[in-house]
Amino acid sequence: MSVVIEARELSRWYGVVMGLNNVSFQVQPGLTGLVGPNGAGKSTLIQIITGQLQGSSGDLTVFGQRPWNNPALLGRIGYCPERESLPRDLQPLDWLRGLGMVSGLPTAAVRGRAEAMLQRVRLGREHWSKRMGQYSKGMRQRVKLAQALMHGPDLLVLDEPMNGLDPMGRQEISQILKELAAGGTTILISSHILAELESLCGNIIILNWGRILASGAQKEIRDDLKNWSEQLTIRCSDPRKLARHLFDAGVLLGFDLDPAEGLVHVRIENPEQFFPNWTRLLLEADIAVYEIRSQNRSLRRIFEKVTS
Amino acid sequence: MALHDTQYQHWQGRHVGIWSRRAVIAGQGLKSCLQVKWMRYIITLCWGGALVQVVALFFLGQLLVADSIVVEWLSNLNPQLQAIGRALTSWLEGHPEISVRTSFNLLFYFFSNSLMTFTMIAIALSIPHLITRDLSSNAIIIYSSKALSRSDYLLGKFATVLGLMVLTWLGPVCVAWFMGNLLSPNWHFFWHSRLALAHGVVFLGGSMVVLGVLALGVSAVSSSSKTTTSIWVGLWLVGNALIPIAKETKPWLRNLSLSYDLEQIGLSVFQLKNDFQAAEQNIPLFGDMIRAIRERSRSALETPDLTGALVGLGLMMAICLVIVARKVKPE
Numbered sequence: 001m002s003v004v005i006e007a008r009e010l011s012r013w014y015g016v017v018m019g020l021n022n023v024s025f026q027v028q029p030g031l032t033g034l035v036g037p038n039g040a041g042k043s044t045l046i047q048i049i050t051g052q053l054q055g056s057s058g059d060l061t062v063f064g065q066r067p068w069n070n071p072a073l074l075g076r077i078g079y080c081p082e083r084e085s086l087p088r089d090l091q092p093l094d095w096l097r098g099l100g101m102v103s104g105l106p107t108a109a110v111r112g113r114a115e116a117m118l119q120r121v122r123l124g125r126e127h128w129s130k131r132m133g134q135y136s137k138g139m140r141q142r143v144k145l146a147q148a149l150m151h152g153p154d155l156l157v158l159d160e161p162m163n164g165l166d167p168m169g170r171q172e173i174s175q176i177l178k179e180l181a182a183g184g185t186t187i188l189i190s191s192h193i194l195a196e197l198e199s200l201c202g203n204i205i206i207l208n209w210g211r212i213l214a215s216g217a218q219k220e221i222r223d224d225l226k227n228w229s230e231q232l233t234i235r236c237s238d239p240r241k242l243a244r245h246l247f248d249a250g251v252l253l254g255f256d257l258d259p260a261e262g263l264v265h266v267r268i269e270n271p272e273q274f275f276p277n278w279t280r281l282l283l284e285a286d287i288a289v290y291e292i293r294s295q296n297r298s299l300r301r302i303f304e305k306v307t308s
Numbered sequence: 309m310a311l312h313d314t315q316y317q318h319w320q321g322r323h324v325g326i327w328s329r330r331a332v333i334a335g336q337g338l339k340s341c342l343q344v345k346w347m348r349y350i351i352t353l354c355w356g357g358a359l360v361q362v363v364a365l366f367f368l369g370q371l372l373v374a375d376s377i378v379v380e381w382l383s384n385l386n387p388q389l390q391a392i393g394r395a396l397t398s399w400l401e402g403h404p405e406i407s408v409r410t411s412f413n414l415l416f417y418f419f420s421n422s423l424m425t426f427t428m429i430a431i432a433l434s435i436p437h438l439i440t441r442d443l444s445s446n447a448i449i450i451y452s453s454k455a456l457s458r459s460d461y462l463l464g465k466f467a468t469v470l471g472l473m474v475l476t477w478l479g480p481v482c483v484a485w486f487m488g489n490l491l492s493p494n495w496h497f498f499w500h501s502r503l504a505l506a507h508g509v510v511f512l513g514g515s516m517v518v519l520g521v522l523a524l525g526v527s528a529v530s531s532s533s534k535t536t537t538s539i540w541v542g543l544w545l546v547g548n549a550l551i552p553i554a555k556e557t558k559p560w561l562r563n564l565s566l567s568y569d570l571e572q573i574g575l576s577v578f579q580l581k582n583d584f585q586a587a588e589q590n591i592p593l594f595g596d597m598i599r600a601i602r603e604r605s606r607s608a609l610e611t612p613d614l615t616g617a618l619v620g621l622g623l624m625m626a627i628c629l630v631i632v633a634r635k636v637k638p639e
Contacts, residue, residue, distance in 0.1 A: 050453050051452075051453065052449070052452055052453065069457060071326075071454075071455045071456050071457050071460070072455065074453060074454060074455045074456075075323070075454075075455030077453070078453075079449075079450070079453035081446070081449045081450070081453075083446045083449065084445070084446055085445060085446040085447050085449050085450050086445060086447065087441060087442075087445045087447050088445060089441075098332060098336045099450065099454065101324070101328070101329065101332040102329050102332050102333060102451070102454050102455075102456060103323075103329075103454050103455050104323030104324050104325075104328075104329060104455055105321070105323070105324070106321065106322065106324055109321060147450060151454070151455070
């Protein structure tokens with residue numbers, strides 16, 4: 001599979017502060033999530049990818065070219081910044097048309113394409129004649145996404161695109177991004193809403209303190225983690241009895257009881273040894289089990305584990 | 309909802325060239341400026357001024373037509389004005405190449421200077437629409453992520469100011485020249501006034517470049533429209549206030565005045581010394597009036613402070629270029 005973004009030993013300093021520290025990774029076509037706490041280096045990385053910043057050392061290429069001072073390459077990249085970046089006194093169509101023409105689209109094409117993009121991000125037609133200063137945060141997010149799509153980029157870089165969107169809006173944007181990815185657009189999306197990324201992105205890059213702690217498919221990262229403790233939540237008739245039984249069997253790292261809800265949260269030391277014996281252990285406990293939930297599949301757990 | 313929405317398509321058509329993209333930035337900036345009501349008033353006033361100049365040139369040309377309304381009207385004026393009119397007429401008839409060039413040159417100089425005031429006001433109104441608003445709305449981040457470089461963006465914005473000055477300054481002057489000559493009784497007026505037009509174009513072209521760079525610099529100082537507009541007005545008015553102070557204290561202080569420096573360049577380009585001499589020698593009374601101008605004022609007109617003006621303007625432009633370089637960057 002072709003590589004869209006490739007970083008090799010990339011670093012970026014801000015004076016004595018290190019924004020990115022010797023990172024190397026690859027981004028393949030499809031949807032990739034960029035995860036990390038504030039100050040992890042996500043925005044720095046995004047700015048380098050979109051040609052806004054230059055790395056201090058190392059190399060980063062997008063479609064095999066360096067983005068810095070490379071307008072031709074930037075024409076293949078769509079960028080939706082996190083910061084508010086809409087002119088308040090313009091209507092969205094005027095702004096999109098202008099940006100389309102700035103990106104090199106012929107005048108005759110931009111009008112229709114601007115309308116198509118607003119429809120694409122599902123901004124209601126009744127809002128098109130309003131100035132963008134009157135828009136809600138969610139509407140502004142949609143216009144920002146529309147401008148990033150305006151010139152038909154091959155790579156879409158989105159910095160916190162779900163900010164300010166209500167749950168329905170998030171679902172709609174997620175759906176749009178899935179459609180774009182299915183249509184061949186590579187998408188790199190940064191978000192602190194891990195649940196959104198989890199369902200959206202097959203691949204993730206986890207950043208912290210300017211370093212990449214993990215990158216690749218979620219499953220691969222989870223499988224690669226050593227000492228990975230499985231966490232289960234079990235609703236049963238006697239949580240205390242079940243916890244004691246499992247603890248005596250020597251398969252638990254620890255547990256938390258929630259008797260009022262009939263829950264026990266257990267952390268399993270060695271899932272590979274535990275699960276083949278799981279049915280036998282439950283039968284031996286001799287209690288009624290109503291529900292079992294695994295927590296280990298969540299991106300949040302991966303993130304917590306990797307950054308811990 | 310279908311998972312794969314097929315409405316979206318990558319752009320497969322041709323892309324327009326970089327100059328068209330720069331022109332888009334310039335055009336959008338100009339459009340944004342023209343949405344300001346007062347800007348439209350100022351531009352109307354400038355074109356009103358052009359009309360006045362056309363009338364003046366028409367008046368000049370009609371002096372050569374024996375039975376024209378102008379000649380008839382002149383004959384009803386007091387004897388002194390009649391004498392000036394007759395002298396001017398005979399000068400135009402006797403030495404058209406000198407008289408037309410001189411008259412046009414003087415008119416163009418005064419007209420260009422008058423329009424400079426309106427142009428300065430127009431720039432004050434346009435300052436927020438150049439870089440300031442892109443900074444305040446962070447739209448500059450979006451621009452810098454598109455397929456154009458920082459210099460393309462700045463060239464577009466520079467063209468916005470130039471376009472505006474074409475509307476308030478260069479356009480009225482050039483159209484007045486063309487219309488004035490078109491209404492003249494003799495096609496030779498076009499040829500004889502070519503030097504005056506060249507002086508006007510050189511002076512206005514140079515001034516437009518200087519003012520354009522200064523406007524971009526001031527516009528990039530802050531993301532607050534009020535602040536940048538105030539700085540521009542301050543730069544202009546404080547500079548004007550420095551001129552009388554400089555006379556009493558340090559003469560070089562006047563070179564910190566934008567208006568003064570541009571006026572000196574105008575005097576150097578138009579070379580009014582030759583015109584005043586020609587007028588003195590050929591037009592009675594008018595020549596006496598010129599001779600009556602105090603010696604100090606005459607020397608200022610005849611030997612303008614070009615070096616000081618260039619140094620002053622160069623300094624201001626350098627500061628503005630540094631501001632633009634520091635403020636308008638993706639990082």
